[in-house]
Amino acid sequence: MIDFEFVKPLTVADAVKALAAEGAQALSGGQTLTPTMKQRLATPSVLVSLNGIAAMRGVSVSGGTVTVGAATTHATVAREATAYPALAALAGGIGDMAVRNRGTMGGSLANNDPAACYPSAVLGSGATVVTNTRSIAADDFFQGMFTTALEEGEIITAVSFPVPLKAAYVKFNQPASRFALTGVFVAKFADGVRVAVTGASNNGVFRWSEAEAALSASFSAAAIAGLVVPSDDMIADMHGTAAYRANLVKVLTGRAVTAA
Amino acid sequence: MPKDHGIGASVKRREDIRFLTGTGNYTDDITIHGQAYAVFVRSNVAHGRIVSVGAEAAKGMPGVLAVFTGEDFKDVGGNPAGWLIKSRNGEAMREPKRPVLAHGKVRHVGDAYAAVIAQSYNEAKTAAQAISDASVIEELPAIVDMRQALADTSNRVHDELPDNECFDWGWIEDNRAKVDEAIKSAPHVTTLNLINNRLVPNAMEPRASIGEYFPGTGDYKLTTTSQNPHLTRLLVAAFVLGIPENKLTVVAPDVGGGFGSKIYHYGEEALVLAAAKKLKRAVKWTAERSESFLTDAHGRDHVTKIELACDLEGNFIAFRTETMANVGAYLSNFATVTPTFLHGTLMAGPYKVPNVYVNVKTVFTNTAPVDAYRGAGRPEATYSLERVVDKMCRELGLDPFEVRRKNFLTPDMFPYTTPVGLAYDTGNYHATLDKAIQLGDVAGFEARRAASAAKGKLRGLGLSTWIEACGIAPSNLVGILGARVGLYDAATVRVNATGNVSVMVGAHSHGQSHETVFAQIVGAMFGIPEGSIEIVHGDTSKIPFGMGSYGSRSLAVCGQAMANACDKVIAKGKKIAAHMLEANEGEILFSDGVFSVSGTNRSKTFGEIAFSAYVPHNYPLATLEPGLEETAFYDPANFTYPAGAYICEVEVDPDTGKVDIASFTCADDFGNVMNPMVVEGQVHGGVVQGIGQALLELGVYDENGQLLTGSYMDYAMPRADDVPFVTVDHSCSTPCTHNALGVKGCGEAGAIGSPPAVVNAVLDALNRAGKKIDHIDMPLTPSRVWSAMNA
């Protein structure tokens, strides 16, 4: 790791100001960024920690919405997002205890790893990503592997999740990293069902619209039995062929519906 | 109450106090005053011509003290191969030089071609990057696939060789014609093509070395992560750097795992010594995990065709194998013996098969060197055999238990010389199989299978009956077979004046509990408390010349040397006692720590005898030297032959192909057991490694020779929830006949016996479910299992 300056502002405004400096980068849980820095693949000259910003931490519930501060750790979400059990369970299944105690929702979403768990919850819930400048609908936020709608220097401050009637996330572990080889988040709302898939596609997290239509008509695993998931855009690597991931999308969607 | 001390007691590990409280002393924990740091510049390409090394780029960079390149070492020796293998045509194997730093060419990703020494680690790393950026390496096509490496002689890992073959070995060549004939005329032949997957050793402690040089005396000291400090000293001093052996001390402090990968000498050790001499200050190198992945000697990597010939009742007639074994870019120290004498000689298994022939071609590729890894050759032999036996059973509709039973050697047949040249001394394979069947509740399998089926899971049961040769090794024999070292071991037992004991041993624990178990043996032999016995190991300035720990040899070879030294101490003690008690030596008895005159109540304690040996006031100085210290070197008469039966039950999820291990049962014959708890721990660890190989682990290079599994993001290590509770039994023991302790060795067993049991279980589950699947290559990942089911 090469030397860098470290600042820990207390407000979003100060963080935004600090991030304007040449070579500045936001640091949240550091579970992605610090290993990258150790490998010298990232060499920020200023690290702007978001962990001192009280306004970005914690879980709150209001009406039918659960709002999570972007600097809230996975462990806190797992413990405190009781109003949205599927979200809490997802957070409790990320990485290991040490990762959950440091890693944050904002860091995970900003990074948008194609195998990360949270993107499926955000997209599957139709959540809203709130930043220092605007609110971004989940459908507009994720723009392919490691790519999001965030502008340079823009900070995610919170994420608002409308709580569905029923929901579940089922993750199939990649055997080595235990990120999602494929993970499916299913959420049933009064006006329809959303199905978001992570880990499987070359284009990052995506909604499986055929399943959404079928499940909106009948919320049961049987409803998707006849569907075929095309494998053309699926990731193929040593951990799974494209056809295998396509199979997982369907199997896990069925399991998520049953679990919801 | 179970015994709490002595032979056969599950004495708690004294090592754990420091290991579990963070007070161990590993190489990287040591900081020498004025220490500088080495970072290596490693090749990013698998195969390339070094056009120029950008050493100049580091000159003047902050903290940089020195830069070394391949040029600096081109006139010193190479790191040698420890075993000469001859090809079938009588030619000696090819031994290209393995330099300290690559010169002329780089031959695998991670091959070091320069090193920077700087005041701090960070400065060295920055300078190394600058050198890497400034170096010009002309990339050549990578040689990765073994078949292609053999076929294409125009592109060679070592330009000076005619092709990429190291040797083409036949064992036993004289068997060949007879085996071919037996297979041709056999009523049934089963053929299986399989890959024994490449593994990355992944010791918890990465390799690390500190070089020191003392200008006042010209002495050197190397502190390093080694299973084998004396061998490392011999290699780095005599073969590589040309330092007199007596001027180099090698110390391996606590070693955090090795699994074979720390048997060998590596170039980094030579570099830190050379740098320490040049700079007159200590130089430390500690591998990053990514360096461990790229440069620790990998394991396995065989491609094998095995044929089993038998009659229609499943009586074995012949085994024949053809194997390509990858040795990587350079010959690591035991790379040539691992796929040959540690593999081919085991190819008769525990069976009375009359005809066996093994052919192994070893191949140079642009990948990390491959060498012994827990089990070393024997897991590969066991896997091939136990898989093909099951395949034959499926083809002929025979019961795998019965087929093994009818082919097992029986206890009355020992000593028994196999068609591949080993002389098994003892064993009872029927007993271990019956025990495993009982403990694994094979009778209840159908009910468990039905219960799994009710949950939508496919249950299968797999068996593996394994044998190995360990307690390595009789020097006479291995010398005939090409070994360039002896494989005895040594121990010095020093009884101190106050009656406590320091035992200096040549074996070196890298996790095996020698300090506990060796003390149990000495305590029992001397009749003194184990707490008064210290086991000293890992420091060539303190211990006699031993050959280290690997090949499940520590107890069977070094432990026996230690027991022999204890016997010598007792013999001398009797002489002293005879004098003090005014009796004839022949009348002196020794038991429970007391020397006594037979038939009298006159006696002296062990402590009294020790005291008089060092305070020789009333002492037979005319006939006996003072002091009570003895050394014994012990060279075994034969290998030892642990064996056992493993039964694995799995549940396969047909929708995802995921395999869960439902139970795993081991019935092993390790001969006499000194500490059952430690033995169980060794078996647990070995089985977990075997499960890792069977289900999870794979070192994969892409066609450009880039290691795709270069971190834990992609290299899957087994974790606690991947493995079941393992049932371990060692009650079916047949003590080794040729060492006095009657011990065989248990360190590798689990890793040898378990992979075929797991794979056989998965295939059993799939075949019972109507899927005609004969083979899936390890690791049986969910994707591979599902793909086989949906082919």
Ligand SMILES: Cc1cc2nc3c(=O)[nH]c(=O)nc-3n(C[C@H](O)[C@H](O)[C@H](O)COP(=O)(O)OP(=O)(O)OC[C@H]3O[C@@H](n4cnc5c(N)ncnc54)[C@H](O)[C@@H]3O)c2cc1C
């Ligand atoms: C061993 C291990 C296992 C893991 N397993 C899983 C898993 O199973 N599932 C899973 O989903 N993830 C997993 N992760 C990733 C983990 O969830 C990380 O916490 C997450 O990817 C990044 O979050 P962070 O808070 O650590 O972000 P950081 O590492 O601090 O930052 C990541 C990136 O996001 C930027 N950033 C951070 N916060 C913000 C913000 N508020 N606004 C804008 N940009 C920001 C940073 O500048 C940086 O570029 C694992 C990680 C590890 C180390």
